[in-house]
Amino acid sequence: xxxxxxxxxxxxxxxxxxxxxxxxxxxxxxxxxxxxxxxxxxxxxxxxxxxxxxxxxxxxxxxxxxxxxxxxxxxxxxxxxxxxxxxxxxxxxxxxxxxxxxxxxxxxxxxxxxxxxxxxxxxxxxxxxxxxxxxxxxxxxxxxxxxxxxxxxxxxxxxxxxxxxxxxxxxxxxxxxxxxxxxxxxxxxxxxxxxxxxxxxxxxxxxxxxxxxxxxxxxxxxxxxxxxxxxxxxxxxxxxxxxxxxxxxxxxxxxxxxxxxxxxxxxxxxxxxxxxxxxxxxxxxxxxxxxxxxxxxxxxxxxxxxxxxxxxxxxxxxxxxxxxxxxxxxxxxxxxxxxxxxxxxxxx
Numbered sequence: 001x002x003x004x005x006x007x008x009x010x011x012x013x014x015x016x017x018x019x020x021x022x023x024x025x026x027x028x029x030x031x032x033x034x035x036x037x038x039x040x041x042x043x044x045x046x047x048x049x050x051x052x053x054x055x056x057x058x059x060x061x062x063x064x065x066x067x068x069x070x071x072x073x074x075x076x077x078x079x080x081x082x083x084x085x086x087x088x089x090x091x092x093x094x095x096x097x098x099x100x101x102x103x104x105x106x107x108x109x110x111x112x113x114x115x116x117x118x119x120x121x122x123x124x125x126x127x128x129x130x131x132x133x134x135x136x137x138x139x140x141x142x143x144x145x146x147x148x149x150x151x152x153x154x155x156x157x158x159x160x161x162x163x164x165x166x167x168x169x170x171x172x173x174x175x176x177x178x179x180x181x182x183x184x185x186x187x188x189x190x191x192x193x194x195x196x197x198x199x200x201x202x203x204x205x206x207x208x209x210x211x212x213x214x215x216x217x218x219x220x221x222x223x224x225x226x227x228x229x230x231x232x233x234x235x236x237x238x239x240x241x242x243x244x245x246x247x248x249x250x251x252x253x254x255x256x257x258x259x260x261x262x263x264x265x266x267x268x269x270x271x272x273x274x275x276x277x278x279x280x281x282x283x284x285x286x287x288x289x290x291x292x293x294x295x296x297x298x299x300x301x302x303x304x305x306x307x308x309x310x311x312x313x314x315x316x317x318x319x320x321x322x323x324x325x326x327x328x329x330x331x332x333x334x335x336x337x338x339x340x341x342x343x344x345x346x347x348x
Contacts, residue, residue, distance in 0.1 A: 148274025
C-alpha cells in the first residue's frame with residue numbers, strides 16, 4: 001500500500017486493514033443499520049467495496065435489495081437527505097428506472113451507525129434492486145444513446161424539483177466541489193513543472209466555473225453518470241449511485257459523461273443525440289467544455305488522495321503521473337485526451 005498520503009481523521013488503522021477485513025467491518029455496520037428497516041435479512045453479498053461499500057440483500061421473503069454504506073463520503077446529513085429525496089421523487093414522478101430508497105420503520109430515508117473503526121457515524125441507505133448488468137467497458141451505441149436520454153430526463157425533472165425539510169444538495173461551484181484542496185506537493189509527491197501543471201489546472205477550473213455559474217441556472221445534477229452507474233435490462237436503462245449529486249449546471253453533467261466516454265467519439269455523439277431528443281443542449285463554447293472535461297480528472301485525483309480503500313490508494317502514484325501527462329497536454333492544446341498513456345486507471 002502506498003503511504004504517501006496520510007488518511008484523514010483517526011482512520012489509519014482501518015486503512016491498514018486488508019480488503020477482506022475492511023469488508024467484514026462494513027458488513028457489521030450494515031447488519032446493525034438494517035435493524036432500522038422493515039427487512040428480514042437472509043444473506044448479505046458484497047457487490048462493491050470502493051468509494052462506498054454496497055451489499056446485495058437477500059431477504060427471507062425471497063426478494064432482493066441493495067444497501068449502501070457511505071464509507072468515504074464527506075457529505076453532510078442534509079446533502080444525503082436531499083440525494084435520497086431526489087431519487088424518491090424520480091421514482092414517483094418520471095418513467096426513469098431508478099433504485100428507489102426504502103424508508104426505515106420510523107419513516108426516514110437513511111439510518112446512521114457509528115463505526116468504531118473509522119471513529120465516525122456512517123450513513124446507510126437501502127434501495128430497490130435493479131436487474132441487469134452495468135454498461136461497463138463496452139456499451140452499445142443504443143445504450144449510450146439511452147444514457148443521453150436518461151440524463152436529459154434527469155435535468156428536466158431537476159429543473160422543477162427542490163429538496164424539502166432542511167435537505168440541501170452541495171453547490172458544485174468551486175473546483176473541488178466543496179471539499180478541501182488536497183493537491184499539495186506533500187500529498188501528490190510531485191514538485192517543479194509537474195506541480196505547476198496541476199495548480200494551473202486548478203486556477204483554470206476555478207475561473208471557468210465562477211464565470212459559468214455567474215450566468216447559469218444551477219439545479220440538481222447527477223454529477224457522476226458513467227457506465228458503471230447505469231444498468232441495462234431487457235432493452236431498458238436504469239440509473240443509480242447519486243452519491244455525487246449536487247446543485248450544478250447541466251453542462252457539468254455533460255462534461256462528466258464525456259470524460260468517461262472518450263476517446264470513443266461515436267459514443268459521445270450518440271449520447272448527445274439522445275440528450276437532444278428530450279432537451280435542448282445548454283449554450284457553451286468548446287473551450288469551457290474542454291475545461292470541465294479536464295476538471296473531472298483533477299477532481300478524481302483530489303478525491304483519491306483520501307480514500308480508505310487499500311486498492312485505490314495503491315494506484316495513487318500511477319494516477320498522479322497520468323493526470324499530469326493529460327493535464328499538461330490539455331493546457332498546451334486545449335483538448336482533453338485519455339489516449340496519451342495506456343496505463344491510466346480508467347475508474348478509480
